[in-house]
Amino acid sequence: MDNPSLIETRDLTISFGGNVAVNRVNLKVEAFTLKSIIGPNGAGKTTLFNLISGQYRPTGGQVLFNGRDVTALDAPRRTKLGIGRSFQLTNVFPSLTVLENVRLALQSRAGVGLNFWTHYRSLPQLEDEAYDYLGKVLLDDRWSAEASTLTHGEQRKLEIAILLALDPQVLLLDEPTAGMSLEEVPTILELIRAIKEARKRTILLVEHKFDMIMALSDTIAVLKEGSLICDDTPQAVSCNEEVLEAYLGGGVSHD
Numbered sequence: 006m007d008n009p010s011l012i013e014t015r016d017l018t019i020s021f022g023g024n025v026a027v028n029r030v031n032l033k034v035e036a037f038t039l040k041s042i043i044g045p046n047g048a049g050k051t052t053l054f055n056l057i058s059g060q061y062r063p064t065g066g067q068v069l070f071n072g073r074d075v076t077a078l079d080a081p082r083r084t085k086l087g088i089g090r091s092f093q094l095t096n097v098f099p100s101l102t103v104l105e106n107v108r109l110a111l112q113s114r115a116g117v118g119l120n121f122w123t124h125y126r127s128l129p130q131l132e133d134e135a136y137d138y139l140g141k142v143l144l145d146d147r148w149s150a151e152a153s154t155l156t157h158g159e160q161r162k163l164e165i166a167i168l169l170a171l172d173p174q175v176l177l178l179d180e181p182t183a184g185m186s187l188e189e190v191p192t193i194l195e196l197i198r199a200i201k202e203a204r205k206r207t208i209l210l211v212e213h214k215f216d217m218i219m220a221l222s223d224t225i226a227v228l229k230e231g232s233l234i235c236d237d238t239p240q241a242v243s244c245n246e247e248v249l250e251a252y253l254g255g256g257v258s259h260d
């Protein structure tokens with residue numbers, strides 16, 4: 006038998022009241038590739054992410070990770086398996102410094118937990134490593150700042166550094182550059198490109214920035230009103246009639 010896709014959804018569905026936000030979506034994400042999920046506003050992109058990461062339970066269908074059915078697992082268990090998702094602020098401790106936040110992620114990955122004292126010897130090493138992760142998102146110069154004092158763009162960078170420090174097999178990036186200044190965007194773009202080119206991680210990306218999607222994606226999945234209407238190479242997607250129609254009729258945001 007062929008190797009299973011790293012992530013697969015089968016007829017994945019969720020409704021909120023009468024509103025079917027994700028409708029029988031069959032998606033395959035191959036290991037070490039970057040797939041973007043696009044679609045007009047309200048198409049179900051973030052909801053699909055929440056279903057894959059375990060934040061939402063589907064009303065129908067399955068999520069498989071490495072061939073294993075993980076539909077019944079909650080988000081922390083899926084994170085442990087290797088499905089990592091950055092959440093705006095929910096995994097940032099506002100009163101700790103930027104460096105401490107990343108160090109905590111490294112400690113949780115290493116299973117060191119929050120007990121600093123019994124493991125004090127490893128702290129300098131973890132701090133060096135945390136500092137390196139901050140360097141990757143160009144936030145090292147803010148290492149000593151309290152997280153609550155960061156600008157919106159800096160907070161997003163910190164979330165990405167935390168996610169990288171957790172070292173998941175799959176990175177779910179939901180609009181990683183949202184709220185960033187124009188000068189900050191290229192850093193994140195280059196970081197995602199470097200992660201992709203290292204071919205050690207699999208990336209699922211929701212983005213509205215079209216140029217970024219075209220430049221980075223191996224494949225692009227297009228959602229419209231909760232349904233998957235196309236999943237193909239950037240070139241094929243860009244000339245797909247149904248996709249063009251979905252956007253022309255659906256009001257794509259060009260931010």
Ligand SMILES: Nc1ncnc2c1ncn2[C@@H]1O[C@H](COP(=O)(O)OP(=O)(O)OP(=O)(O)O)[C@@H](O)[C@H]1O
Pocket residue numbers: 021024026044045046047048049050051052053
């Ligand atoms: N917790 C929820 N309760 C009720 N409805 C929800 C919930 N989460 C999502 N929805 C609905 O699901 C649909 C899809 O929303 P979703 O945020 O996934 O779209 P999106 O494609 O990410 O949109 P955008 O590009 O604007 O971020 C919308 O109609 C939204 O109102």
